[in-house]
Amino acid sequence: MNTQGIVSKGDFLKNWQGHRTLTRRTIEKFPEQDLFNFSIGGMRPFSDMVKEILSIAVPGLESIVTNVIEKYNHDLPLATKAELLERWDADTVKINELFEQISIDRFQENFKIFGEYEFPIVENIQYFIDNEVHHRAQGYVYLRALGIEPPFFWERY
């Protein structure tokens, strides 16, 4: 694996943090009320999707780094846009620190993340990223339905 990889550890993290920057911009675009209340087709408001993303990233990495499997809890006590963004920024730093602690050799190791899904660690973390891209895109539709232009998809810096 290590001799055939096409994505380095640093580039993998850079891609994730780039997506997180874009998700942060998406949160910022929401009016406070709509962030917590607007929804389409019985789906969750975007704030709940953001809480899901937050409850996966750092807790998931902590679990991997410490090798202790824990259930996730999506019900975070974050009740305002400012609180969501504050946690977002605190987690940006934690993600860098935790990710750094995963040795190259561990990424292919199977890990039963949150006690539910047993896959190689790199696939678990890719799933975190894909899940974030997925829910952020749903936030884009909410913004469009609210008449608000979402950020450009390439604004990852």
Add this chain to the structure above:
Amino acid sequence: MNTQGIVSKGDFLKNWQGHRTLTRRTIEKFPEQDLFNFSIGGMRPFSDMVKEILSIAVPGLESIVTNVIEKYNHDLPLATKAELLERWDADTVKINELFEQISIDRFQENFKIFGEYEFPIVENIQYFIDNEVHHRAQGYVYLRALGIEPPFFWERY
């Protein structure tokens, strides 16, 4: 790079094709009329997003493999769900064949995809995948708004 990679060429392709399987399931869930006409907030119908995805994947890989830069054309002559799915399946095979032809060493090579975005080839292709996840998720919101349950996010097989 090759000595530090955490994602192999084979796993990178497997992740992409897994996402493509899920996108195919998402297309299948749409009633024919809604696939081509339903939209929210002035966005495109899901069929147009699918055409965008199709017009990026194989043409992008062909461009990389042949080293000839071409503009993309999203306006594909696909007017029914059956035609979209037929092209989807044909492209599944082509993607495997074309991806295989990109040597490990080329993934870090800069390439100005579609004459617009100059990035390492692996980042170009990751962008194709992320763009697909993004638009598919918008299709999920359309389905929910139509009262249709989307496929499970982990149905990638």
